[in-house]
Amino acid sequence: MNRILFALLLAVAGTEARDIRVGLDKDAPTIAQAIKASLPGDVIHLEPKVYHDYAGFYGKKGEPAKPITLDGHGATLEGSDPLDPATWTEVSPGLFKNDALLPRLDDAVIGRWFFLWNGQMNHMGRTSKGRAAPLKKPEDLQPGEWTFVKDPSREKPPSLQIYGAFYIRLPAGQKLADAIIRAPVRSAGVQMGGDNAHLVIKNLTATHPYNDGFNIHGDCRDVVFENIRAIECGDDGISAHESAQYRVDGFVSMGNSTGITDTGTAQTSYNRVFLANNIGFDLFFLDEGRYTLTNALVLSSAQNALTITGRTNxxxxxxxxxxxxRRLAKPRLGNVTTRAVLEAKNCTFEGMDVKVAGSATWNNCLVNDKPLPEGSKATGADVSGLLKLMPQDFKP
Structure with missing residues (x-):
C-alpha cells in the first residue's frame, strides 16, 4: 500500500506546472529547447532583453485550462544579424557581393527582402503586397543601395528554390566592417505549423524577420496572444493561414509590409489594436475566413487601408x-469586394471612401464625419456591382 501511495504522489508531482526560464535553467538553454520540453500548464519565461532567435511551435499542445504559456516579459525576438564582412567579396570599388547569405531562397523571400542600413529599413521601393520597383543592376547601384541577381543555371525545377547573389554599394572608401548593415536572416518571430492547441504567447515583440512577425499556419485551436508587437517585419505583422483559430488581445503593428493579413478558413479575433506606418496594406482579410476586429486605431499610410475579399467558393x-x-495618404479608399461581407458597428472612417461590391451593414458608423443610416445595408447588386460611399451621399 505504501508503494502504491508513493507512486501516486510521484505521478501527481510530475504533472505540476513548471516555470521554465530560458537561458537560466540547464535543460532550457534556448527557446526551442524550452518549447520542446514544455508540458501542459508550464510557463516558459524569457528575460526582458533582445534574443537573436525565434519561437517555433510545431504540433505543440497544452490542455484545456492548462495551456503552455510563453511569457516574453517584454523580450524582443530580433530577426536580423549584422553582416559578416568575411562572407562578402568586393567585386569593384565599393561594390560587395554575397552568393550564400541564406541557405535557401525563393521569389517570395526576395519579394520581402530588405537590409537594415544604419538602423533604417531599406526595401529599395519594394514590398511583398503592393507596388514593387524592379531590382536594379549591380552597376547601377548608388551608395546605400542593394540588389539581387538570379543565377537560373543553378535552379532545379520543379523546386521553387532560387540561387543568385546579393549586392550592396557602399560610399567610396568605406570598409564593410565599418558599415552598420544588418540582414534579416530569420523568417519569423513566432511561427506555428501543424496542429497546435491551448497555447498562450504574451508580452513579446517580433522585429526584422524577412517574413511575418507572427506567422501562424496549420490547425491551431485555443491559441491566445496577449500584448504583442510586430515592428518592421518584411511581410505581415501577424498572419493566419489555413484553418488557424486564435484570439489576440493587445497588438501593435508598425512598419511592416502589412499590419494584419488573414487567409484561408481561419477564424481570428483582434482586440485593442494599433496600426501605423505599414507599407502595402493595413488591414487585409481574404478567402473564407471569419474575422473580428474591435477597439482598434489605424493610422493608415499604407498603399491600401482596408481590403476584405473572398477569392474562392x-x-x-x-x-x-x-x-x-484615419487615412493619411492616397488613394483614400477601402474595399469590400465581391464574396465579402462586412458588419460594422460604432466605426469611423476618416479621410477615406469605402467601395462595396459585396455586402456591408452599418450601425452607428461615420464616413468623413457623415453618419450612415442606422442599420443600413449596401450590396453590389444594388448598384451594378459597385457602391461608392461619398460624404455628400449621407445626411446628418
Whole structure:
C-alpha cells in the first residue's frame, strides 16, 4: 500500500506546472529547447532583453485550462544579424557581393527582402503586397543601395528554390566592417505549423524577420496572444493561414509590409489594436475566413487601408466594432469586394471612401464625419456591382 501511495504522489508531482526560464535553467538553454520540453500548464519565461532567435511551435499542445504559456516579459525576438564582412567579396570599388547569405531562397523571400542600413529599413521601393520597383543592376547601384541577381543555371525545377547573389554599394572608401548593415536572416518571430492547441504567447515583440512577425499556419485551436508587437517585419505583422483559430488581445503593428493579413478558413479575433506606418496594406482579410476586429486605431499610410475579399467558393466575413481608420495618404479608399461581407458597428472612417461590391451593414458608423443610416445595408447588386460611399451621399 505504501508503494502504491508513493507512486501516486510521484505521478501527481510530475504533472505540476513548471516555470521554465530560458537561458537560466540547464535543460532550457534556448527557446526551442524550452518549447520542446514544455508540458501542459508550464510557463516558459524569457528575460526582458533582445534574443537573436525565434519561437517555433510545431504540433505543440497544452490542455484545456492548462495551456503552455510563453511569457516574453517584454523580450524582443530580433530577426536580423549584422553582416559578416568575411562572407562578402568586393567585386569593384565599393561594390560587395554575397552568393550564400541564406541557405535557401525563393521569389517570395526576395519579394520581402530588405537590409537594415544604419538602423533604417531599406526595401529599395519594394514590398511583398503592393507596388514593387524592379531590382536594379549591380552597376547601377548608388551608395546605400542593394540588389539581387538570379543565377537560373543553378535552379532545379520543379523546386521553387532560387540561387543568385546579393549586392550592396557602399560610399567610396568605406570598409564593410565599418558599415552598420544588418540582414534579416530569420523568417519569423513566432511561427506555428501543424496542429497546435491551448497555447498562450504574451508580452513579446517580433522585429526584422524577412517574413511575418507572427506567422501562424496549420490547425491551431485555443491559441491566445496577449500584448504583442510586430515592428518592421518584411511581410505581415501577424498572419493566419489555413484553418488557424486564435484570439489576440493587445497588438501593435508598425512598419511592416502589412499590419494584419488573414487567409484561408481561419477564424481570428483582434482586440485593442494599433496600426501605423505599414507599407502595402493595413488591414487585409481574404478567402473564407471569419474575422473580428474591435477597439482598434489605424493610422493608415499604407498603399491600401482596408481590403476584405473572398477569392474562392465561400464568403469572407468581417465584423468590426469600435474601429477608427484615419487615412493619411492616397488613394483614400477601402474595399469590400465581391464574396465579402462586412458588419460594422460604432466605426469611423476618416479621410477615406469605402467601395462595396459585396455586402456591408452599418450601425452607428461615420464616413468623413457623415453618419450612415442606422442599420443600413449596401450590396453590389444594388448598384451594378459597385457602391461608392461619398460624404455628400449621407445626411446628418
Amino acid at each position: 465561400g464568403d469572407c466575413c468581417m465584423k468590426m466594432e469600435n474601429v477608427l481608420i
